[in-house]
Amino acid sequence: DGMNVLFIVVDDLRPVLGCYGDKLVKSPNIDQLASRSIVFSNAYAQQAVCAPSRVSFLTGRRPDTTRLYDFYSYWRVHAGNYSTMPQYFKENGYVTLSVGKVFHPGVSSNYNDDYPYSWSIPPFHPSTEKYENDKTCRGKDGKLYANLVCPVDVTEMPSGTLPDIQSTEEAIRLLNVMKANKQKFFLAVGYHKPHIPLRYPQEFLKLYPLENITLAPDPWVPEKLPSVAYNPWTDIRQRDDVKALNVSFPYGPLPDDFQRQIRQSYYAAVSYLDMQVGLLLNALDDVGLSSRTIVVFTADHGWSLGEHGEWAKYSNFDVATRVPLMLYVPGMTTSSVRPGERVFPYLDPFHHVLGLVPQGQSKKVVELVSLFSTLAELAGLQVPPACPETSFHVALCTEGASIVRYFNTSEEKVEEEENGCDGTYRRFNEEPVAFSQYPRPADTPQWNSDKPKLKDIRIMGYSMRTIDYRYTVWVRFYPNNFSADFEDIHAGELYMVETDPNQDYNIYNNTSHGGFL
Numbered sequence: 001d002g003m004n005v006l007f008i009v010v011d012d013l014r015p016v017l018g019c020y021g022d023k024l025v026k027s028p029n030i031d032q033l034a035s036r037s038i039v040f041s042n043a044y045a046q047q048a049v050c051a052p053s054r055v056s057f058l059t060g061r062r063p064d065t066t067r068l069y070d071f072y073s074y075w076r077v078h079a080g081n082y083s084t085m086p087q088y089f090k091e092n093g094y095v096t097l098s099v100g101k102v103f104h105p106g107v108s109s110n111y112n113d114d115y116p117y118s119w120s121i122p123p124f125h126p127s128t129e130k131y132e133n134d135k136t137c138r139g140k141d142g143k144l145y146a147n148l149v150c151p152v153d154v155t156e157m158p159s160g161t162l163p164d165i166q167s168t169e170e171a172i173r174l175l176n177v178m179k180a181n182k183q184k185f186f187l188a189v190g191y192h193k194p195h196i197p198l199r200y201p202q203e204f205l206k207l208y209p210l211e212n213i214t215l216a217p218d219p220w221v222p223e224k225l226p227s228v229a230y231n232p233w234t235d236i237r238q239r240d241d242v243k244a245l246n247v248s249f250p251y252g253p254l255p256d257d258f259q260r261q262i263r264q265s266y267y268a269a270v271s272y273l274d275m276q277v278g279l280l281l282n283a284l285d286d287v288g289l290s291s292r293t294i295v296v297f298t299a300d301h302g303w304s305l306g307e308h309g310e311w312a313k314y315s316n317f318d319v320a321t322r323v324p325l326m327l328y329v330p331g332m333t334t335s336s337v338r339p340g341e342r343v344f345p346y347l348d349p350f351h352h353v354l355g356l357v358p359q360g361q362s363k364k365v366v367e368l369v370s371l372f373s374t375l376a377e378l379a380g381l382q383v384p385p386a387c388p389e390t391s392f393h394v395a396l397c398t399e400g401a402s403i404v405r406y407f408n409t410s411e412e413k414v415e416e417e418e419n420g421c422d423g424t425y426r427r428f429n430e431e432p433v434a435f436s437q438y439p440r441p442a443d444t445p446q447w448n449s450d451k452p453k454l455k456d457i458r459i460m461g462y463s464m465r466t467i468d469y470r471y472t473v474w475v476r477f478y479p480n481n482f483s484a485d486f487e488d489i490h491a492g493e494l495y496m497v498e499t500d501p502n503q504d505y506n507i508y509n510n511t512s513h514g515g516f517l
Helices: 028-034 050-059 085-091 127-131 163-181 202-207 256-286 368-378 423-428
Strands: 004-010 038-044 095-100 149-152 185-191 198-201 293-299 322-328 360-367 434-440 459-465 469-478 483-496
Touching: 004 256, 028 256, 028 293, 028 322, 038 434, 050 085, 050 368, 085 095, 085 185, 085 368, 095 163, 127 163, 149 202, 149 256, 163 185, 163 256, 185 256, 198 202, 198 256, 202 256, 256 293, 293 368, 322 368, 360 368, 360 434, 459 483
Parallel strands: 004 185, 004 293, 038 360, 095 185, 149 198
Antiparallel strands: 038 322, 293 322, 434 459, 459 469, 469 483
């Protein structure tokens, strides 16, 4: 009958996970999933902000094709009536279900998460989501604030719960309904944390004593960073605790002790997330469906934790564009699972430090825009065709080739076959490339540099990441006709991965880069 799909997407999660080599984090459940999955260590989002990234990977089209660089347009109206990944599964006989934040809510998904196109029943949003930005963080003075750093007593929260806890409960309920009805499903579950505010059950702080928390390895603004490339983290400046620090705009910096607190709370929020993922995967075992369900785990983009003197996403750096990506495929990434066999027993993050390693790890550079074709192939559906160069009029096609060909990691040394990539990107056949982009309103950091509205975009940073380098050009952009002028280069960046893994030393101006263009 084909496999079910459980698609887990996390908000703002960079790969600070044990399975990605992070020594500090406690993430036993996600690590356990990795130990049964193929894990991609070089996976990248197409734009490091929620709505554009999600619309991109859910439609299989790049931001220049969805024409969404902000939060304020619906692709079916403003770009083209593109089919989505869940819509394609729905049209192929699946019950498609959305829990939590899958599409970005609001205009960009038509105020209804693209229902009924994408989903069989109206998407579920946790009732306590509306309190996310309220004053629910208790300060040292006992008063309530809308802080960035926000460990809470869950019993004191509205309804005595948190949104991700509610999403897990609903997803588990739906798994039981699907089991009872014997229906083939595509269940997407979107978790909020570690998106700001860093609001999570306070007990998770115990896992990360402050004395164990270091600053970023490069907490300064790089000397040769073009000012257009810098994101001034305006969203965190609006939180009460950051506002009280009165740091200068645009470069700050935040005081060292507060930087450590942000990093500590980000890690704590990841362990809280890990617990939710563990409970969800354990429920998949409980209903006996782990043997016939593909599990995907990824994020919409990363999040800077002080690297380059930056916080949040909104840039083209690896810390903002790189995401965790792992796929569990029964019988493919693991030997076949017997029905009823427990694959994902729940592991308590407070007690389990297993040090599990990924089942298979691929260093191939891959993109989230490839998920649509990849999941179609894994589920045995016909893989949608590659898009022609201009595809606004084409309802079903994808701009990301399936990455199933990378699943056999033992053959990574073998040169890819000639037909390894679809025709559109044939010229990059020797080595895969990930493309990301980010818009800016001006050459220097402004209050709207992080999230410019379409009408205010003047410059687009187009970035390509290979296994060896990250290369970015910031070019003139015309929002009225969505065009970029590559002759009008405002700035450039070039970082070599081997000698400069943190992307601190921009060598764009000391090299002749004609070969890259």
